[in-house]
Amino acid sequence: MSTLILDCDGVLADTERYGHLPAFNQTFEEFRLPVRWSEEEYGRRLLIGGGKERMASLLTPEFVAATGLPPEREQQLEQVSRWHQRKTAIYTQMVAEGKLPPRPGIARLVAATQDRGWHLAVASTSAEASVHAILEYAVGEERARRFDVVLAGDCVPHKKPAPDIYQLALERLGVPAGEAVVVEDSRNGLLSAGGAGLRCIITVTGYTAEEDFEGALMVLSSLGDPELEPIQVLANRTSARLGDYVTLEDLETCLAA
DSSP, X not given: OOEXXXXXXXXXXXXXXXXXXXXXXXXHHHTTOSOOOOHHXXXXXXXXXXXXXXXXXXXXXHHHHHHTOOSSHHHHHHHHHHHXXXXXXXXXXXXXXXXXXXXXXXXXXHHHHHHTTOEEEEEOOSOHHHHHHHHHHHHOHHHHHTOSEEEOSSSSSSOTTSSHHHHHXXXXXXXXXXXXXXXXXXXXXXXXXXXXXXXXXXXXXXXXXXXXXXXXXXXXXXXXXXXXXXXXXXXEOSSOOOOSSOOHHHHHHHHHO
16 A cells, blocks of 8 residues: 655654754753754754764763763663653643644645555654654644554664664555655655665755755655745656645655656
8 A cells, every 4th residue: 555654853844953953952951961052063963863862972971070970871871861851841842832833745745645545654763752743733633643653762773874763664554665655854864764675755954955865766845835935856766747846646656666
């Protein structure tokens, strides 16, 4: 059965710059940690898959000494987990307050694929509460409940660019890779999807626009919507004749590629 699998951050909404980054920095301030990530620094941290893992990257000997953290790694990671729980709560509240508008085309294409009988899934290694919050906000509670699979958090041992999350998605969905297309926003996501044998469409963000997307079927500014400005097609390696926005027929062309 035809299947659409969506990443969360950068695909459902432009969450990194306007959601996760301020939530990380507010958490650092609340815990009185001597760090604030600029937009540029956070861009570098995005190469690390997973929010807890990004926080854990702070644990240099100098940082541990400056913050009075215990010397044992296990206890340090327990503290990181507490920081991350608070960061997730801040982020979820931001979503509830409507501060992170969905990216163009998401709600429209989710409705179209569900109405056509496609399988729908989210495959993200962001915190589970964060993923569910942004999914419901992006597509509505009723549509979100109809997703066949929502994977989030620490559900796989290795995060993107490892293929684990997409391999698990295919296993849970019970579909072969040839029947699914993925929408991602980053090179790590493309590598993860490709490692699982999946076709991939890229919708870039400000953080990922300059990354290498060789191997993606399409590289687009967004999925687009009829009432918005036409999308920018940065690459199209399919026979789809893309218009002002991506259609269900374009996704079907990707499956046939």
